[in-house]
Amino acid sequence: xxxxxxxxxxxxxxxxxxxxxxxxxxxxxxxxxxxxxxxxxxxxxxxxxxxxxxxxxxxxxxxxxxxxxxxxxxxxxxxxxxxxxxxxxxxxxxxxxxxxxxxxxxxxxxx
Amino acid sequence: xxxxxxxxxxxxxxxxxxxxxxxxxxxxxxxxxxxxxxxxxxxxxxxxxxxxxxxxxxxxxxxxxxxxxxxxxxxxxxxxxxxxxxxxxxxxxxxxxxxxxxxxxxxxxxxxxx
Numbered sequence: 108x109x110x111x112x113x114x115x116x117x118x119x120x121x122x123x124x125x126x127x128x129x130x131x132x133x134x135x136x137x138x139x140x141x142x143x144x145x146x147x148x149x150x151x152x153x154x155x156x157x158x159x160x161x162x163x164x165x166x167x168x169x170x171x172x173x174x175x176x177x178x179x180x181x182x183x184x185x186x187x188x189x190x191x192x193x194x195x196x197x198x199x200x201x202x203x204x205x206x207x208x209x210x211x212x213x214x215x216x217x218x
Numbered sequence: 219x220x221x222x223x224x225x226x227x228x229x230x231x232x233x234x235x236x237x238x239x240x241x242x243x244x245x246x247x248x249x250x251x252x253x254x255x256x257x258x259x260x261x262x263x264x265x266x267x268x269x270x271x272x273x274x275x276x277x278x279x280x281x282x283x284x285x286x287x288x289x290x291x292x293x294x295x296x297x298x299x300x301x302x303x304x305x306x307x308x309x310x311x312x313x314x315x316x317x318x319x320x321x322x323x324x325x326x327x328x329x330x331x332x
Contacts, residue, residue: 110261140320149224149311149323150262195261203250203315208261 113196113209120186121217128194128212129180136198139172139179140206144193153194154181186216220246222314224324231302231331238298239327241312247292248314252321253285256309268295302331 111130120126130139138157142150154165156172156179163170169182179196196209221244231237241251250269254262266282268274268289276282286298295314299306307330313321 142323147309147326147328149222149313149326152320152322155320199321205252205264205267206313206321210261 111196111198111207111209113212115212116210117213117215119215119217122186122188124186126183126186126190126214127180128196129178130196130198130209131178132198132207133177135176136200136207137176138199138202139170140197140199141168141170141179141181142195142197144195144211146192150195183214186214188216188218190214191216220314220316220320220322222248222312222322222324224312224327226327227325228328229330231329233303233331234301236298236300237302237329238296239310239312239329241295241297241314241324243293243314243316243322246314246316248295248316249292250315251289251295252313252315253287253295253297254311254313256311256326262311265297299329302329304331307331 111132113130140155141153144150154170159176160174161172167184193211193213195211197206223242225240253265256262264277265280266274266276266287268287270289270292274287289295309326311326313323315321
């Protein structure tokens, strides 16, 4: 099925560095979501964005809903080893409807 | 926060047998549940969407007679993999959606068919 374009595919950073990843789509979504998945577990919701232009923070995480409604980015500041995992963006067109996922960004944090 | 559980967390079965996976929303009513499968190093691929009391809607290419989905109540959906084959080995994840936009995911079920 359709997937969002998520980049980068993988990142290798040093502890303490900031991280940025983004998702783009050819079509509009009314909700953007960011999830983190640890190995062997289900995705965990990090941030949900509901309005174009919205900037939302959750601790060291900040995400924005693009003004065109076709993109979103996620920033992680001052990375720590437990940030390691796969980060997925997801777009949703209507409440309760299916999610369209990005391909994921594998983040590795070197202590 | 909303909690979704899955059972079992892992299962090994022999080729040709059937396996049932349960997905429960523990602290909210899930009007819609979704079933995904995920292969190693890949993203989640939606298999089907189920609404309580209705037949599931399957994605293109997903065999509805092989992957039986039942959403009998607002807190429980089941996925039965019938006549399992080794190529059905995968990580199966459910998610549940209630009155809000967010979907909450279960911890996943690792299926290995020998």
